[in-house]
Amino acid sequence: MQTIRVATPSARYDVLTGSGLLESLAPRIEKAAGRLPRRIFVLTSPEIWSLWAETFLHSFLELKIDPPVALFLPPGEPHKTMASAERLTREMIRAGGDRSSLLIAFGGGIVGDVGGFAASVFMRGIPYVQVPTTFLAQVDSSVGGKVGVNLPEGKNLVGSFHQPRAVFADIGVLGTLSDRELRAGLMESIKAGIIRDRGLLRFMEEQAEAILDRDPKALERVIAASIRMKADVVSRDERESGLRMILNFGHTVGHALEQVTRYKAMLHGEAIAWGMVAALSLGRARGTLTAGQLDRLETLIYLYGPLPALKLRARAIVAATASDKKNTGGVRRFVLPLGIGNAGVVEDVTPSELEAAVNYMLDKAKAG
Amino acid sequence: MQTIRVATPSARYDVLTGSGLLESLAPRIEKAAGRLPRRIFVLTSPEIWSLWAETFLHSFLELKIDPPVALFLPPGEPHKTMASAERLTREMIRAGGDRSSLLIAFGGGIVGDVGGFAASVFMRGIPYVQVPTTFLAQVDSSVGGKVGVNLPEGKNLVGSFHQPRAVFADIGVLGTLSDRELRAGLMESIKAGIIRDRGLLRFMEEQAEAILDRDPKALERVIAASIRMKADVVSRDERESGLRMILNFGHTVGHALEQVTRYKAMLHGEAIAWGMVAALSLGRARGTLTAGQLDRLETLIYLYGPLPALKLRARAIVAATASDKKNTGGVRRFVLPLGIGNAGVVEDVTPSELEAAVNYMLDKAKAG
Numbered sequence: 001m002q003t004i005r006v007a008t009p010s011a012r013y014d015v016l017t018g019s020g021l022l023e024s025l026a027p028r029i030e031k032a033a034g035r036l037p038r039r040i041f042v043l044t045s046p047e048i049w050s051l052w053a054e055t056f057l058h059s060f061l062e063l064k065i066d067p068p069v070a071l072f073l074p075p076g077e078p079h080k081t082m083a084s085a086e087r088l089t090r091e092m093i094r095a096g097g098d099r100s101s102l103l104i105a106f107g108g109g110i111v112g113d114v115g116g117f118a119a120s121v122f123m124r125g126i127p128y129v130q131v132p133t134t135f136l137a138q139v140d141s142s143v144g145g146k147v148g149v150n151l152p153e154g155k156n157l158v159g160s161f162h163q164p165r166a167v168f169a170d171i172g173v174l175g176t177l178s179d180r181e182l183r184a185g186l187m188e189s190i191k192a193g194i195i196r197d198r199g200l201l202r203f204m205e206e207q208a209e210a211i212l213d214r215d216p217k218a219l220e221r222v223i224a225a226s227i228r229m230k231a232d233v234v235s236r237d238e239r240e241s242g243l244r245m246i247l248n249f250g251h252t253v254g255h256a257l258e259q260v261t262r263y264k265a266m267l268h269g270e271a272i273a274w275g276m277v278a279a280l281s282l283g284r285a286r287g288t289l290t291a292g293q294l295d296r297l298e299t300l301i302y303l304y305g306p307l308p309a310l311k312l313r314a315r316a317i318v319a320a321t322a323s324d325k326k327n328t329g330g331v332r333r334f335v336l337p338l339g340i341g342n343a344g345v346v347e348d349v350t351p352s353e354l355e356a357a358v359n360y361m362l363d364k365a366k367a368g
Numbered sequence: 369m370q371t372i373r374v375a376t377p378s379a380r381y382d383v384l385t386g387s388g389l390l391e392s393l394a395p396r397i398e399k400a401a402g403r404l405p406r407r408i409f410v411l412t413s414p415e416i417w418s419l420w421a422e423t424f425l426h427s428f429l430e431l432k433i434d435p436p437v438a439l440f441l442p443p444g445e446p447h448k449t450m451a452s453a454e455r456l457t458r459e460m461i462r463a464g465g466d467r468s469s470l471l472i473a474f475g476g477g478i479v480g481d482v483g484g485f486a487a488s489v490f491m492r493g494i495p496y497v498q499v500p501t502t503f504l505a506q507v508d509s510s511v512g513g514k515v516g517v518n519l520p521e522g523k524n525l526v527g528s529f530h531q532p533r534a535v536f537a538d539i540g541v542l543g544t545l546s547d548r549e550l551r552a553g554l555m556e557s558i559k560a561g562i563i564r565d566r567g568l569l570r571f572m573e574e575q576a577e578a579i580l581d582r583d584p585k586a587l588e589r590v591i592a593a594s595i596r597m598k599a600d601v602v603s604r605d606e607r608e609s610g611l612r613m614i615l616n617f618g619h620t621v622g623h624a625l626e627q628v629t630r631y632k633a634m635l636h637g638e639a640i641a642w643g644m645v646a647a648l649s650l651g652r653a654r655g656t657l658t659a660g661q662l663d664r665l666e667t668l669i670y671l672y673g674p675l676p677a678l679k680l681r682a683r684a685i686v687a688a689t690a691s692d693k694k695n696t697g698g699v700r701r702f703v704l705p706l707g708i709g710n711a712g713v714v715e716d717v718t719p720s721e722l723e724a725a726v727n728y729m730l731d732k733a734k735a736g
């Protein structure tokens with residue numbers, strides 16, 4: 001078990017990762033959030049709940065308090081909407097929720113994002129706790145307080161900064177994850193290594209087999225290091241006014257890929273993996289990476305593949321980057337790798353540079 | 369012109385009240401919020417815009433910047449919804465809004481609440497400025513950062529605390545307000561006096577004629593004092609964990625009246641006026657007000673009437689108070705007058721005490 005502290009101007013909380021957290025959730029939440037309120041809600045997906053409800057509820061029943069009221073979100077981006085958030089707040093009211101209520105988001109990234117957003121606006125904000133069940137949610141979206149929903153015009157365009165009271169990343173629940181989901185999630189750990197943690201990179205190079213075999217110790221090491229990186233960045237820049245933007249490494253082109261394929265062709269981590277390849281190539285073109293570094297990092301990305309083949313036009317992808325949320329006042333921002341374990345934000349990337357990087361990526365992605 | 373400072377843990381800003389603010393808005397906003405962004409939005413109602421667009425836009429055109437993009441909200445509570453907030457954020461995206469954009473809420477309380485809420489969640493929060501056009505919005509809802517929308521289950525159940533960068537309460541725009549709206553709005557000023565400002569109460573007793581005749585000096589005095597009271601309370605308790613609850617004086621029964629009449633029978637200020645009569649009677653019953661004080665305060669309320677007659681059952685009103693947002697964990701909170709210029713929150717009001725107070729009010733309200 002590892003405990004990682006997040007300390008932002010608006011909140012301090014712990015992220016716990018390890019095995020057996022789910023079995024002891026109630027006393028742990030009580031310790032983190034104070035006396036448990038009369039009404040607790042758990043937002044989850046039907047799949048997760050059918051697998052884990054009994055384990056989840058066990059520690060609440062032991063405390064002899066009313067068990068959490070379960071609310072459901074069907075899986076998939078189409079449900080990450082304002083309409084879902086509104087439905088959840090209405091259900092919370094009707095089930096006796098008030099300002100003292102607590103919400104537990106128990107599921108993948110979408111459950112965490114929608115649940116956190118509903119908590120941030122219900123009665124102008126109630127506390128919530130993240131219990132992420134996918135690798136991706138454990139190492140990325142559950143930490144840092146960014147919550148929100150999509151608009152038809154783009155992803156995460158509506159939301160809040162609302163820090164959880166605690167995050168419990170139980171490695172035990174990852175057992176039901178498919179190999180493809182695990183591999184996609186590990187791309188965010190590779191990202192963590194590239195932008196800020198050489199030691200994590202080396203570990204992922206050397207222990208790929210153990211990690212992909214889901215050895216608990218190896219997974220805990222990767223998850224804890226990824227969370228530690230994110231917690232450190234978020235603690236220094238909660239509102240993404242500077243440093244936090246480096247977390248978007250690989251995301252400019254990655255989001256564009258998701259957008260032009262309408263979020264149907266690949267998993268988020270897979271899109272980010274290709275986006276990282278494009279960003280690395282841009283770093284090589286600008287001389288912030290050596291040929292050897294580019295080769296080493298690309299090799300690592302493919303080691304955690306396979307990645308989906310792409311049959312897209314570079315122009316369409318470059319055009320889709322224009323609506324990136326990082327852009328403000330007409331300025332395009334791009335996260336550039338600076339050697340290994342470092343990254344920075346630049347604002348002078350030209351469309352033709354971007355197109356060259358995307359073409360490099362598309363060339364690699366022909367083979368799939 | 370008067371300037372009142374609000375200083376909360378999350379923000380510091382000025383509320384300006386006086387005449388001629390609308391004509392000089394652009395440089396004033398620039399002074400308060402920093403360099404004006406490429407894209408500014410103004411949320412308003414069709415009525416307000418048809419009356420004031422030219423005056424409003426004048427100072428922006430003088431600065432030779434792109435004029436604000438106008439967004440519209442039809443009048444009335446039925447439009448104070450999540451769906452409206454979503455529509456506005458979508459329109460902002462399509463009109464080129466980004467994280468650096470600024471929103472100006474130019475209208476009554478609903479425009480301010482919905483506009484502030486949209487600003488609080490658009491791209492996880494952009495700055496906004498309040499330019500309230502009704503008396504009620506000027507003295508109450510535009511100050512303090514409470515923004516939000518309704519659910520079918522109740523008012524303001526979804527929202528945020530999001531402080532504006534500045535509030536400009538221009539007395540000049542009140543000219544188009546109906547007498548009934550002005551009188552209803554003045555009830556919030558009476559509330560301000562009862563809970564915290566004896567001087568304001570005395571002024572409203574002595575200068576009722578000038579105030580109701582809309583003498584600019586008299587109005588400015590009342591508005592500034594009301595805002596000062598609210599700014600002071602909000603600065604001490606931004607998130608309504610204690611003191612700020614006294615602002616809900618008269619609102620427990622007032623909200624219940626609005627609820628049982630489905631927000632159609634009376635203006636908010638009128639409901640609050642009757643709610644204050646009930647709360648005063650409860651204070652008298654508990655001995656926190658003398659008979660003379662009750663008489664004096666009721667007389668003042670009726671002086672700013674007429675109030676609508678009520679033909680309702682006490683039971684229904686008492687039942688409707690159960691869903692008050694102030695209640696948490698089953699505890700009912702009630703704001704009790706403590707003499708003149710003081711109030712406190714109690715948690716031990718019984719249903720029968722409440723019913724007696726409501727019956728007192730209904731008795732007074734028979735005559736209308």
